[in-house]
Amino acid sequence: MDMLRSNIDEQRRRLQQELHEPLDRIARRLRGAWPERGPVxxxxxxxxxxxxxxxxxxALNTGGIQICDNVSHAGLLPEHYGRDRSQRPYMKELVPADGFLLSExxxxxxxxxxxxTALQLVRDADGTALGFLGADFDLRNLPHSGDLYEESTEWRQIKGDPSIRGTVFLQTRTDSLMDRDMDSVLSVLEELFSERGVFQCVLHFSSSRATVWTLEDPYRYRILTHDALSEPDTCLAFPRMPYPDTAxxxxxxxxxxxENLKALRFADETVYLRSSSINLFNGMISLTFSCDGSHYMTWKEFLDRSVGFWLGDTG
Structure with missing residues (x-):
């Protein structure tokens, strides 16, 4: 989450730098026209x-009431004259001392x-606040500078449905088709990962299926049912590919x-593994247990933990 927030903050800094100066210029031009609808x-x-x-x-007065038409590149929208914007999210944020605000x-x-929305305080020649210049932006129209943020590899635990957690000790694991044929399933998955270009898999133990993504066609997933996962011939449907160097x-x-996923599936009849995901490029493993809690961690952190750790036996 820190990397995501850092990327967002950087984008906001760049937008502030791009918007502050032109909005300040326009706000100064408004002094002589204020507060007449037509001139503004x-x-x-x-x-x-x-x-x-x-x-x-x-433009808005200090009470958040619009004193002019909406102006767009396509023309005017006069129906917005007199609109009360005082309760909109951007009007509830604290405007910094320099009079410029880029809203959340x-x-x-x-x-x-x-x-x-970007707001610029409009002042008269003596510095008295007259109101605000407002500029709305659709996020899809804004330029994006920089790269897509990197996902954090920090261990994360996410709580799930409280109703499931509250009844976890009233349930017992029921053998799924995958459970009954686990060794064959895991052998097929190992082949798909190491030799057949699969780089991500979400393994659903309870419903006996896997969703996989391949290097050859990474934008579309394939769903493998228990019948496919337990049949070694399934590997022939995936072309051989070298293991990715960047994994x-x-x-x-x-x-x-x-093997560790298998152990967590069978270790306890009440607290057991329901699903898991593996991504070679992230180097990450996710685990979702019967209590509906999920964990995300690196593959090394996963292997460093014993089965007892997950079941609360840390002694």
């Missing part, structure tokens, strides 16, 4: 070209789209990982 609207019409990604430009993202009322999970670790 005209200033915004002549200025919106300086904000190529802006959806709507408008929110869902727009009109388009139901993820959006954000964070080494090929030699895969057999031990699969």
């Amino acid at each position: 609207t005209t200033v915004l019409q002549n200025s919106i070209r300086e904000l190529p990604h802006c959806t709507y430009l408008y 993202a929110y869902i727009s009322l009109i388009g139901r789209r993820p959006s954000l 964070l999970m080494p090929a030699e670790a895969i057999p031990e990982i699969l």
